[in-house]
Amino acid sequence: MKNISTEAPDQKTxxxxxxxxxxxxxxxxxxxxxxxLCAESCFIYVTxxxxxxxxxxxxxxxxxxxxxxxxxRVNWETLEEIKEIAWKRxxxxxxCYCPLGIDIPEMISLARSICRSQNVLPDFDEGxxx
Ligand code: SF4
Ligand code: SF4
Numbered sequence: 001m002k003n004i005s006t007e008a009p010d011q012k013t014x015x016x017x018x019x020x021x022x023x024x025x026x027x028x029x030x031x032x033x034x035x036x037l038c039a040e041s042c043f044i045y046v047t048x049x050x051x052x053x054x055x056x057x058x059x060x061x062x063x064x065x066x067x068x069x070x071x072x073r074v075n076w077e078t079l080e081e082i083k084e085i086a087w088k089r090x091x092x093x094x095x096c097y098c099p100l101g102i103d104i105p106e107m108i109s110l111a112r113s114i115c116r117s118q119n120v121l122p123d124f125d126e127g128x129x130x
Contacts, residue, residue, distance in 0.1 A: 009079060009118045014072035017114050022068075025110065028102045029065050032057055038104060041097040044089060056096040056104045059085050063111035079120045086111040087122040 018025075038056040039045050045054040052058055063085045067074060074082075085108075092105045092112075115121065 009074060009076060011072050013117050014067065014074070014114055017110065017117065018068060018072050021110055025064060025107060026068060028107060029061070029068060031100055032061070032098075032102060033100065035099075038096045038098045038102075041095055043093070043095065044091070054089055056090075056098075059089050060102075060104050060107045064107045064114075067111060067114060076120070079115055079118055082111050083115045083120050083122060086115060 034057060036055060036057065039050070039054075042054065042056050045051075045056070048054050053062075063082045066078065066082060070078070090105070090108045092109055094105045096104045098104060
């Protein structure tokens, strides 16, 4: 669903989500060693040509990581990009394995919640990204 509002996203609500989970999320983003070991456990990565944008860590960094990096100050365009990652590149199957214990689906799920809070949602008739 494309958000047609001309107003900026509700930053207060976004920040409240980020603040609630800040300790765990920021720690996970910090300790990620960018080792790529989580990649092979993600069937989306494996079945879509092993492209970097499908790596679990990449999806985590460019969705919830971006929201923290920008301290919630994101525009609609950025939220749309995050939506694409959080829904079309991840199904929250919880199969990705990180030896450092980073819970990637939990992080992507938070990115979804933030998009949902701004009514930035995938269209039901949208197919999965190829
Ligand atoms: S999430 Fe874990 S397995 Fe994946 S790159 Fe980061 S540290 Fe490595
Ligand atoms: S939860 Fe998302 S990133 Fe993890 S294995 Fe499933 S589809 Fe891949």
